[in-house]
Amino acid sequence: MLTISHLTKHYKGSNKGITDLSLNIEAQDIYGFIGHNGAGKTTTLKCIAGIHGFDSGTIIIDGIDISKNPIEAKKRFAYIPDNPDLYEYLTGIQYLNFIADIFKIEKEERTKQIKNYSNQFELTSSLGDLISTYSHGMKQKLVIIAALIHQPKLLILDEPFVGLDPKSTVILKEIMNNICLNGGAIFFSTHILDVAEKLCNKIAIIKDGKLVISTNIEQVVNSGMSLESMFMEVLKDDVSN
Amino acid sequence: MMSQISTLSKLELINLFGFNVFRYNKDKKAKRKSYYLIFTYILLIAFLFSYVVGFSYGLIQIGQYSILPAYIITIISLIILFFDIFKIEGVLFSRQGYEILSPLPIYTHVIVISRFISMYVENIIISCLILLPGLFVYGYLIKPDLIFYFLFLFSVFFIPLIPMALSIFIGTIITGISSRIKHKNFVSIFLSISVSLFIIFTSSKFSSSTSDITIEMLTNLSDTIMNILKKLYPFAVWLGFSIINKDIITWFLCISISLIIIVLVLLIVSKFFQIIYKNLYSTYTKNNYKIGSLKKESILFTLTMREFRRYFSSSIYVTNTIISPIMALGFSIAIYYFGFEVIFSQYEYHNLALDLIPFIFAGAFCMMNTTATSISLEGKNWWILKSLPLTTKEILDAKILMNLILYLPFFIVSQIFLILALTPNLLDLLWLVLIPTCLILLSCVLGISINLKFPVFNWKNEVSIVKQSTSSLFTGMGGLFISIIFIILLFIVPNNYTIFIKIAFCIFTLIIAVILYFKNNQTDLKEI
Numbered sequence: 001m002l003t004i005s006h007l008t009k010h011y012k013g014s015n016k017g018i019t020d021l022s023l024n025i026e027a028q029d030i031y032g033f034i035g036h037n038g039a040g041k042t043t044t045l046k047c048i049a050g051i052h053g054f055d056s057g058t059i060i061i062d063g064i065d066i067s068k069n070p071i072e073a074k075k076r077f078a079y080i081p082d083n084p085d086l087y088e089y090l091t092g093i094q095y096l097n098f099i100a101d102i103f104k105i106e107k108e109e110r111t112k113q114i115k116n117y118s119n120q121f122e123l124t125s126s127l128g129d130l131i132s133t134y135s136h137g138m139k140q141k142l143v144i145i146a147a148l149i150h151q152p153k154l155l156i157l158d159e160p161f162v163g164l165d166p167k168s169t170v171i172l173k174e175i176m177n178n179i180c181l182n183g184g185a186i187f188f189s190t191h192i193l194d195v196a197e198k199l200c201n202k203i204a205i206i207k208d209g210k211l212v213i214s215t216n217i218e219q220v221v222n223s224g225m226s227l228e229s230m231f232m233e234v235l236k237d238d239v240s241n
Numbered sequence: 242m243m244s245q246i247s248t249l250s251k252l253e254l255i256n257l258f259g260f261n262v263f264r265y266n267k268d269k270k271a272k273r274k275s276y277y278l279i280f281t282y283i284l285l286i287a288f289l290f291s292y293v294v295g296f297s298y299g300l301i302q303i304g305q306y307s308i309l310p311a312y313i314i315t316i317i318s319l320i321i322l323f324f325d326i327f328k329i330e331g332v333l334f335s336r337q338g339y340e341i342l343s344p345l346p347i348y349t350h351v352i353v354i355s356r357f358i359s360m361y362v363e364n365i366i367i368s369c370l371i372l373l374p375g376l377f378v379y380g381y382l383i384k385p386d387l388i389f390y391f392l393f394l395f396s397v398f399f400i401p402l403i404p405m406a407l408s409i410f411i412g413t414i415i416t417g418i419s420s421r422i423k424h425k426n427f428v429s430i431f432l433s434i435s436v437s438l439f440i441i442f443t444s445s446k447f448s449s450s451t452s453d454i455t456i457e458m459l460t461n462l463s464d465t466i467m468n469i470l471k472k473l474y475p476f477a478v479w480l481g482f483s484i485i486n487k488d489i490i491t492w493f494l495c496i497s498i499s500l501i502i503i504v505l506v507l508l509i510v511s512k513f514f515q516i517i518y519k520n521l522y523s524t525y526t527k528n529n530y531k532i533g534s535l536k537k538e539s540i541l542f543t544l545t546m547r548e549f550r551r552y553f554s555s556s557i558y559v560t561n562t563i564i565s566p567i568m569a570l571g572f573s574i575a576i577y578y579f580g581f582e583v584i585f586s587q588y589e590y591h592n593l594a595l596d597l598i599p600f601i602f603a604g605a606f607c608m609m610n611t612t613a614t615s616i617s618l619e620g621k622n623w624w625i626l627k628s629l630p631l632t633t634k635e636i637l638d639a640k641i642l643m644n645l646i647l648y649l650p651f652f653i654v655s656q657i658f659l660i661l662a663l664t665p666n667l668l669d670l671l672w673l674v675l676i677p678t679c680l681i682l683l684s685c686v687l688g689i690s691i692n693l694k695f696p697v698f699n700w701k702n703e704v705s706i707v708k709q710s711t712s713s714l715f716t717g718m719g720g721l722f723i724s725i726i727f728i729i730l731l732f733i734v735p736n737n738y739t740i741f742i743k744i745a746f747c748i749f750t751l752i753i754a755v756i757l758y759f760k761n762n763q764t765d766l767k768e769i
Contacts, residue, residue: 012269049628053767070767074630085621087547089554097535101543102629111535118532128530 001027001154001185002048002077007057009047018043018209021057025154025187025202028180032196033189034231035206041189042082044206045158048187049079062153075103077154078147082162082189084139088132092123092142095131096149103150113149120171121145136163144172155179157188161195173199197227205234245347249355252338254362274695278711285714290374297378306383308466310393311481313375314400315474317368322404324708325360326436329412330429331557331704332356333510336522338701350511357409357507364401372397392484392492402499403476406506411436413510413517419556420520429556434563438571540631544639545646551618552611552643557703558618562609566651569605569677573655577662595669596739598659599676600728600746606648606681607720612688613713615640616769617697617706627766634762641685648681672743679750684720686757691715693764723750 002025010017018040025031035041046052048059050070059066059073066073087095093114100110118124121141131139140163147155155176161169176186176199190196196203197217205213212234220227255261263275293313300309333356342352376393379385415436419429471478476495483491538546552558576598619626626636656674665673695711707713727746731739 046624049624050767051624051627053765071630071632074628079628081624083621085624087551087622087625089550090547093530093532093535094550097538098543098547099629100535101538102540102631104540105537107535107537110537111532114535115532124532125528125530126526127532129526129528133526 001025001029001062002187003058003060004044004048005058005060007044007047007054007059009043009052009054016040016043016209018047018206021206021209021211023204023211023214025185027183027185029202030176030180030186030200031188032200032203033187033206034191034193034196034203034227035189036235039206040209041206042158043209045079045156045187045189048156049077050074051079075150076152077156078150078152080143080147080155080157080160082158084136084143086131086139086143088130091130092127092134095142096127096146099146100149105150110149113151114145117145117148120175121168137165137168140164141168144175148175152179153184155184155186155188157186159190160188161190161192193227193231203227205231207234242348242351245351246354246358249342249347249351250358253355253359274711277695278714281711281714281718284718286370289370293371293374294378297375298382301378301382305466306379307485308470308481309375309379310484311470311477312466313372314396314477314481315470317371317400318404318474318477320367320371321364321401322408325364325405325408326412326415327433327557327560327708328360328704329409330416330521331702332360333409333412334416334514334518334521335702339518349514350507353507353511353514357405361401361405364405365397368397368400372400386487388487388489389484392487392489396480396484396492396496399496399499400480402503406499406503409510410506413513416521417513417517420517426554426556426559430553430559430563433556433560434567438567540635541639541642544631544635545642548615548639548643549646552647555618555703557707558611558614561707562611563647565606565609566648566655568608569602570651570655570658572602572605573658573662577658580662595663595665596672596731596743597728598663599673599743600724600731602655602659602673603677603680604721604724604728606652606677607684607724608717609713610684610688610716610720611644611647612640612685613692613716614688614706614710615643616689616692617700617710617712618703620698620700623698623769632762633764633766636766637689637761640689644685644688645681652677652681675747676743679747679754680720680724683723683750683754683757684716686754686761687719688712688716689761690757691719693761693769696769 002023004021004023007021008017008019010019016038021040021044023031033041033044043052047054048061048066050066050073061073062076064073064076087098090098096114096118097110100114105113114127115124118127121144123138123141123145126134126138131142134142140160144160160172164172179186197220200217202214202216203220204211204215213230217227220230223230225233263272296312297309300306300312333353335356339352372393376390380390412433415429415432418432419426467478476498479491480495482488483495616623659673660670663669663673692712695715697706697710697712700706727742730742734742
């Protein structure tokens, strides 16, 4: 579903970025991407989403190279950022219609999807109001709905549970599971290791732009360690080095 | 309180003209762009210097040196008044920063004063750029004594105060009125444009009264100009003459009046600041939406509609760009009502008027267009377009189309007035329509090209992008420059060959527009 090979991206005038990162996400994976602040999680996700260019490597989404055919690749996934900077001058429904138009979703299908997800997230009554009046959590919900209405095969999320109320968190987890059951995949970054441990079947830990661990959650559990202690070990190795 | 004012003012001033970002930015590409902006400003300052030196020299040469200080003070004041009115909502009542400061133990009037100080410092710099070259010419030719220099130089700190007080007062009233109304932006746009058109009309009315000059007026030129300045801005005359006559008492009275006025205005604004701020940023929610039937639109339509909504959501974006087509419309209405013979009668080549008008009309349209800042104004939302399955062409086409659709009604109405006024034959009609069309197309595409080269996404307020960015300055200058070059050629070539100038203009502008259009569409927006 998503293959990242030897991805390298460094920001100009800085040594920050990602170096030689390789990952493989298959259908039905819920892949957790964990790392400390400034490790390179958001940079990785933005490279996949086509927001940033990168220095070298390849990113293949559902068999399509994002560098060679970005339009086709972008039709197959949806990206949800950590900070929902949306068009404050649009109403919620205008934004959803905008996204639906870009993905050329037919009238009946978009009505059905918007009704379904906005009811689940209890956002329907606010869709007629300007996004500038929304709270952070409401914006987060709107961005999630917009990501789901074109039924992407791959969902890329950057810290999706930040700002969501508990009910919406449960709903989002259910949606993620459903996407995987239907042959899709999820790739998300998070700081909440409990969520990653319970929700994901695979995880990767990134440190200072480099991938240090990529494994099944089962192996972590079977080793007798918690994800948290594994993460702390990884960080400790750096300190002792 | 003084320490709070000092701390907050430093915070406001630290990034004056983007200096702090330039200082600490390690991105070489961004630094290079800053150099381009600095170069643009240097060019503009050079033009300004030349203009001031030119008219100062001219006035002194015809023996009118006594009115030079008043003239300079009037120009500075008009510039500050005109530009500051548009800044009040975006700078004085800026949301950015206020939400961080308001929970802190800081007085409201401290916030108002610190924001005023940042505007004041900018205006001092503008005042110096106009005053110093005039002073240099005056000093070189007239050789006044030291008191003159002291009075004139020290006045630079007080000249901006009254125009600033007026623009803050008017701007606050506009912001205050619009903040209480649901459709704040439209009210703010309407009021801001009305006020600025009033300023343009009033000042041009006074300067155009030179067309009524009689022989007696010419022989008493300084009185004539003085009467005009007295009607326009009497304070400039009082201050100017106090400097010339070394009348320290009058000079001191003038600067005291300006100080008292600005203090009063700041006190009034501080008193009402929180009420206006609260109303300005209060939002209406109905919270009663029910999903009905939804429409499907094409990608171009949906992107263009989004551009329009973005445009009209910002009073600063609108007021700073709509002036261009309004001025073009005003020009055509003036031609219709006063007749082109009257307007062009003072020119030796008035028979060239029919040839000149399309170029002047075109130049007016291109001074400030929307595409020049449309990419930068995406700001923090830029990620949305980049992550969607959209081609560069689709994204940029919508920006160009919005600009063209916006200009269309002004263009059509202006053309009607020009056609009625000039009653051109078929060929002249063709040039009247074709020349501005070609330049408007080029200007729109050029705006995109320049904004792709000099994008700025991490802005604090829209004023810095719409009014002060490299992109907006270069694009405005570019369109005008092309127009002026061909106007000059019209004067140079024999009358029989003016048709070739027009043909060359259309071909040149269209070819450049097409080349730039295709080049823009090749841009990989990931790198922007």
